Amino acid sequence: MPIVITLxxxxxxxxxxxxxxxxxxxxxxPRLASAAVAAEINSKLVDINTMITEDSDLVxxxxxxxxxxxxxxxxxxxxxAQAVKQLWPEVQVTIGPAIEQGFYYDFDRExxxxxxDLLKIEERMKELSAQKLPYSRQELSKEEAIKIFGDMGxxxxxxxxxxxxxxDPISTYTQGDFIDLCRGPHIPHTGVIKAVKLLRSxxxxxxxxxxxxxxxxxxGISFPSNKEMRQYMEFLEEAxxxxxxxxxxxxxxxxxDDEVGPGxxxxxxxxxxxxxxxxxxxxxxxxxxxxxxVYTPHVxxxxxxETSGHLGFYEENMYAKMDVExxxxxxxxxxxxxxxxxxxxxxxxxxxxxxRMAELGTVYRYERSGVLHGLMRVRGFTQDDAHIICTPDQxxxxxxxxxxxxxxxxxxxGFEEFLIYLSTKPEAAVGSDEEWxxxxxxxxxxxxxxxLEFDMDEGGGAFYGPKIDIKIKDAIGRAWQCTTIQFDFNExxxxxxxxxxxxxxxxxxxxxxxxxxxxxxxxxATLLEYHGGNxxxxxxxxxxxxxxxxxxxxxxxxxxxxRLRKEGLRCEIDARNEKIxxxxxxxxxxxxxxxxxxGKKEAEEGRITLRRHGEGDLGVMDFDEAIQRIxxxx
RNA sequence: GCCGAUGUAGCUCAAUGGUAGAGCAAUUGAUUUGUAAUCAAUAGGUUGGGGGUUCGAUUCCCUUCAUCGGCUCCA
Numbered sequence: 001m002p003i004v005i006t007l008x009x010x011x012x013x014x015x016x017x018x019x020x021x022x023x024x025x026x027x028x029x030p031r032l033a034s035a036a037v038a039a040e041i042n043s044k045l046v047d048i049n050t051m052i053t054e055d056s057d058l059v060x061x062x063x064x065x066x067x068x069x070x071x072x073x074x075x076x077x078x079x080x081a082q083a084v085k086q087l088w089p090e091v092q093v094t095i096g097p098a099i100e101q102g103f104y105y106d107f108d109r110e111x112x113x114x115x116x117d118l119l120k121i122e123e124r125m126k127e128l129s130a131q132k133l134p135y136s137r138q139e140l141s142k143e144e145a146i147k148i149f150g151d152m153g154x155x156x157x158x159x160x161x162x163x164x165x166x167x168d169p170i171s172t173y174t175q176g177d178f179i180d181l182c183r184g185p186h187i188p189h190t191g192v193i194k195a196v197k198l199l200r201s202x203x204x205x206x207x208x209x210x211x212x213x214x215x216x217x218x219x220g221i222s223f224p225s226n227k228e229m230r231q232y233m234e235f236l237e238e239a240x241x242x243x244x245x246x247x248x249x250x251x252x253x254x255x256x257d258d259e260v261g262p263g264x265x266x267x268x269x270x271x272x273x274x275x276x277x278x279x280x281x282x283x284x285x286x287x288x289x290x291x292x293x294v295y296t297p298h299v300x301x302x303x304x305x306e307t308s309g310h311l312g313f314y315e316e317n318m319y320a321k322m323d324v325e326x327x328x329x330x331x332x333x334x335x336x337x338x339x340x341x342x343x344x345x346x347x348x349x350x351x352x353x354x355x356r357m358a359e360l361g362t363v364y365r366y367e368r369s370g371v372l373h374g375l376m377r378v379r380g381f382t383q384d385d386a387h388i389i390c391t392p393d394q395x396x397x398x399x400x401x402x403x404x405x406x407x408x409x410x411x412x413x414g415f416e417e418f419l420i421y422l423s424t425k426p427e428a429a430v431g432s433d434e435e436w437x438x439x440x441x442x443x444x445x446x447x448x449x450x451x452l453e454f455d456m457d458e459g460g461g462a463f464y465g466p467k468i469d470i471k472i473k474d475a476i477g478r479a480w481q482c483t484t485i486q487f488d489f490n491e492x493x494x495x496x497x498x499x500x501x502x503x504x505x506x507x508x509x510x511x512x513x514x515x516x517x518x519x520x521x522x523x524x525a526t527l528l529e530y531h532g533g534n535x536x537x538x539x540x541x542x543x544x545x546x547x548x549x550x551x552x553x554x555x556x557x558x559x560x561x562x563r564l565r566k567e568g569l570r571c572e573i574d575a576r577n578e579k580i581x582x583x584x585x586x587x588x589x590x591x592x593x594x595x596x597x598x599g600k601k602e603a604e605e606g607r608i609t610l611r612r613h614g615e616g617d618l619g620v621m622d623f624d625e626a627i628q629r630i631x632x633x634x
Numbered sequence: 635g636c637c638g639a640u641g642u643a644g645c646u647c648a649a650u651g652g653u654a655g656a657g658c659a660a661u662u663g664a665u666u667u668g669u670a671a672u673c674a675a676u677a678g679g680u681u682g683g684g685g686g687u688u689c690g691a692u693u694c695c696c697u698u699c700a701u702c703g704g705c706u707c708c709a
């Protein structure tokens with residue numbers, strides 16, 4: 001019976017009998033076949049040598065597709081485990097998935113893997129790759145699987161097998177002397193992995209739970225060619241140059257100091273200027289969007305934190321209490337209790353709602369020492385916090401406005417790519433199912449209405465309400481949360497918040513917490529990394545540097561500076577006794593957007609030159625022409 | 635907090651069981667310069683902190699702090 005295979009482009013191929021996916025690929029092109037890592041038959045990912053026995057849709061995956069890459073890296077993890085088992089047979093294997101960039105495998109081993117160990121493993125992987133060992137699939141029963149891994153003494157595998165529901169197929173993959181429990185699919189043979197590099201080793205808890213034993217994880221990456229490996233290494237180098245910690249030091253934006261304390265930021269003048277610009281823009285936008293500004297204290301009495309519940313569910317993240325005249329005070333880890341206290345300072349009519357209260361509120365949280373990371377993760381930070389208090393029938397409108405507002409602001413800073421998540425009710429939660437449904441639905445409906453793509457994080461909401469998070473990626477692709485929009489069913493209750501409705505009865509309002517930038521610190525870091533330090537012109541602390549060639553032009557340079565300042569540009573003069581090449585180099589390294597080199601000619605003619613960072617000389621021009629050129633970018 | 639690595643001048647890095655050196659930056663002087671580094675001199679360090687071993691520690695050991703990469707959590 002002939003078989004018809006439909007390819008992704010819609011074209012059909014007919015074969016007289018069953019044929020393997022590999023053979024189909026080979027017929028399309030031998031190069032495709034050699035690049036193929038797996039097949040997708042009727043939307044199911046399978047090994048490339050799988051036989052196709054009926055009419056099917058077929059996709060051939062190579063390293064170029066997302067699924068192909070994942071399989072490739074997953075197979076690389078198996079290869080690494082094989083090498084480790086050969087080198088240290090006593091080591092137990094656990095799990096080893098593909099990740100966004102590469103793969104890892106967790107091993108149970110007493111000692112950590114040293115750098116020399118990693119090199120040894122890498123060498124062994126290359127040898128195994130050269131042997132082109134086929135990955136072969138076996139399906140077996142639960143009992144058989146338990147027996148096999150039990151005989152090998154692989155306890156972790158048995159735990160995993162035992163958790164597989166009865167009736168589900170269990171499969172293993174074998175390459176050479178190595179067998180691993182695995183759903184698959186896998187690449188056809190180890191020779192497909194051409195370039196491999198083990199990047200680092202670290203500790204990781206079994207199942208990510210710190211109550212469990214700490215395993216030893218090895219991270220690696222692999223590619224079908226050395227060229228791709230080289231490119232990846234170059235990418236890592238480039239990323240290191242964009243690291244906000246390096247830029248922060250080189251551009252004199254911020255620093256940390258041992259004596260001040262870990263995770264506590266010192267904003268230097270240039271960094272402070274950028275922050276000021278961000279915050280002014282933020283303030284303007286909030287006033288334009290119907291928010292009212294408030295200011296609240298940095299500490300509050302323990303009573304407040306009891307009312308809010310933070311002492312119950314958040315104390316481990318709070319700085320220790322301080323005693324003032326026999327009263328306990330806490331540094332604030334969040335702003336909400338203060339905002340709610342403002343709300344509660346008077347009665348509210350439904351006519352006043354929604355109330356939108358915003359504050360750049362500085363909070364302090366105790367973060368475990370191992371998690372601090374530059375400005376991304378600190379102990380004292382400023383949230384661009386706001387609380388929206390509204391009636392149930394205002395919710396949808398508010399949520400939708402919020403998402404638009406958030407995305408508009410982020411885009412203004414140059415961001416274009418976002419990861420959006422909708423998190424739903426966790427196991428332990430306050431609030432009724434109706435409340436959760438209503439809130440979750442309005443979040444979802446708003447995202448849908450705005451045509452935004454998002455991922456669900458089932459059970460990932462806070463215990464007090466569902467939320468939308470928007471994340472932005474840093475220089476090496478790690479996603480950092482910025483915007484968060486969270487419903488809160490907990491605090492309105494605890495603070496006994498009310499408004500008087502049209503029925504003259506007291507009602508409980510809906511409360512939404514939200515931060516758009518998230519924290520100014522983290523946002524600043526992501527912004528720096530995203531732009532590699534070359535922030536949009538409106539955010540640069542010095543927008544132009546005037547470089548007189550000799551002392552004779554300093555007077556003229558000052559005139560120009562005055563005129564530029566009147567145009568609202570931040571402009572400095574480098575009047576040092578240095579050669580022009582030196583001053584240019586320094587201004588370039590400081591990433592100053594515009595330079596104007598002023599010599600005898602310009603001073604006499606009353607004109608100026610312009611040079612753009614990264615572009616070079618733009619030539620001589622009249623002052624007005626230069627202003628126009630600069631303002632094009634603002 | 636846990637696993638591992640690291641910590642030498644402002645920055646990037648070197649060196650040794652006999653108490654440290656380079657480049658850049660800084661300071662001073664000379665030079666007045668035309669689109670990415672002018673020349674010279676000077677100064678700068680309890681080698682993260684504390685303790686131990688040793689005749690002697692920056693080097694070896696212990697401890698502590700911080701940083702980096704992960705785990706976990708989250709703005």
